Amino acid sequence: MDNKGFELQEGLPNSIPYNHHKETYATPAQEKRNPCSLMRIFLVCFLACLVTTSIGVLILSLVYVGSVNEKASREVINREINPNPPQKQAETRYSFLNRLGKSKEYLFEGGAIRWARFRKNPQDYNNENELSFGNSISSHRSKMTVATLRILGNGLRVPHWHFNANEHGFLIQGKAWIGVVDDGANTVATFNVTVGQVLFFPMNTLHWVKCVSDEDCLFILFFTTHDELKTLDMDDAFFETPEDVASRSLKPEGGVEFIRTFKKPAADQAINLPGNLMDLVQNANYVQAADTLVWQYFYDLKGSKQFIYSGGIIQWARHRKNGAGLSDKEKIYSDSINRHSDTLTLGTLRIYSNSLRQPHFHFNAHEMGYVISGCGVVGVVGDQPVDEFSVEVGDVFFFPIGTQHYIKSTCVEDFYMILAFNTGNQLETLDMDDYFHATADHILAQLFRKKQDEFKKIPKFQDDQAVIKP
CATH class of the missing domain: 2.60.120.10 (Jelly Rolls)
Incomplete structure (x- = not known):
């Protein structure tokens, strides 16, 4: 093409370019080889990129496959060791x-x-x-x-x-x-x-x-x-x-x-x-x-003596060592459950609205209860921390031996439940107010870092405070 101006616009000059730095000139022969060399360099670089990418992909694939196989192997081994894998963890309550x-x-x-x-x-x-x-x-x-x-x-x-x-x-x-x-x-x-x-x-x-x-x-x-x-x-x-x-x-x-x-x-x-x-x-x-x-097999719990407290009522179907307070018929039942091994003490607990079965624990029995009517809140202090939890009709609660626990009524109606204790002997229980009063003031002062006289503020009542009003 004779139009030199067009060729210059496309960036392919026929004139000899000037090198401002070295003040030398490119020869016509060198000028002819440049497009080909650039193409070769481009192709070599492109091929190198392809090879490098392919190798990288291959390595990653091998690593992934190995990881998957290792995970699958671990799952197979785990299933063989533990055929029943653990389920979702339940709340502590x-x-x-x-x-x-x-x-x-x-x-x-x-x-x-x-x-x-x-x-x-x-x-x-x-x-x-x-x-x-x-x-x-x-x-x-x-x-x-x-x-x-x-x-x-x-x-x-x-x-x-x-x-x-x-x-x-x-x-x-x-x-x-x-x-x-x-x-x-x-x-x-x-x-x-x-x-x-x-x-x-x-x-x-x-x-x-x-x-x-x-x-x-x-x-x-x-x-x-x-x-x-x-x-x-x-x-x-x-x-x-x-x-x-x-x-x-x-x-x-x-x-x-x-x-x-x-x-x-x-x-x-x-x-x-x-x-x-x-x-x-x-x-x-x-x-x-x-x-x-x-009466070896029957007890009229509803018709038995009521133990009345300010905050509720407890009735018992249980053994008593000396038979105190039991009728002749009730003594037959008391002797029957004591004579057989691994029998239970049963009782009903009625807590008036907003009242409390105060914190206590049992020396010689686990306790299990079933809610018949009303609703409430249960607190447990044992070998692991547990938040208060609500209970309602149809719920069952369990207190291991020696575990301190309390039950609060939170409904307008009475909170009524049947309780079972795994002893056929006389049930042994300790309430919080009783063990506080039984502990020397100077021991309490040292334990709680309070002045000894402060513990005189805790009153002692003549009546049993097992179930108390607010």
Whole structure:
């Protein structure tokens, strides 16, 4: 192209450029080689970048794959070592609290059961909170498991026995007829229970519970084990027995052919209520046995002496060493639970609105409670810090032996609960005001860094201050 000005505008001059620094000139031959050299340099640099990038990507890929394989290997090893990996951690309060009223209901033909208990397989718990409570009662060796039993009107908790626990029950609703068969069936104790009364079934004693009211019967039950409860129902024992053995034992008319007429239901009959019950039963006689027999297994807690405080009332179904304050019938029950091993002391606690069961602890028993009505706040001072927590109807709380605790009523209505203590001996308790007054003033002064005279400001009352007003 002859237009030199156009070529200059494209930056490709034909004129010899001047080097201002060295004052030398580029030759025409050098000028012709420059575009080619620049292209080679560009290509070499581009290729080097590609190679470097490829190597980098390859290294990163190898590192990533190695990391993933290492993580997968660790997960496999962890699963082999711990096939049940830990679940989400529960709050500390659930070592002492179980929302039993909101837990899973196990339904049967004639009613339902809810459990607050230990389970050997962690997968059998419904959530991490129930697991925390189960582990707590087990690790403290509490010898207590709690459940609610609902039996529909005319329903039956079938005859059964427990291999590893005594059973204590408290009737919250309805009316029931109870049967207890002792060793060799020499005596059969049958009796009625109404709301507020207690029943007791020793370990390995066959017993049944028949709801004889139109409304449902509702029991709160305590079992003296912190392991999984082991129970055998009469119908299960029968159907597991060979036909010829059952026939030779019962000697029925028709022999083994009669035994074969029994058909095992498909569903568990733990709480039984056949649809054709009226066709099956023509005459039901709810016999009351002699008092001397009945009171081994029964206690009229609602009708017992009331221990009245400024802030509430406590009633007891318990053993007393000297029998003081007990009627002749109550002494029978007291001796019965003391004679059997691993029995419980039961009591009801009513706290008036805004009143307080003051801080205290028990020397010789774990404590478990079930809220029947009202609501409140519980405080626990033990081997780990726990914030106050609220409790309401259907909740269960647990206080390990020696753990200081208090209960405040926070509702307008009374706060009413049933309590169980894992001792068949006389319960031993110490309240905060009692141990403060029993401690020398000069010891308190040194401990709390306050002048000794300051502790004269803490009054001492003649009346027991177990349950107090605000």
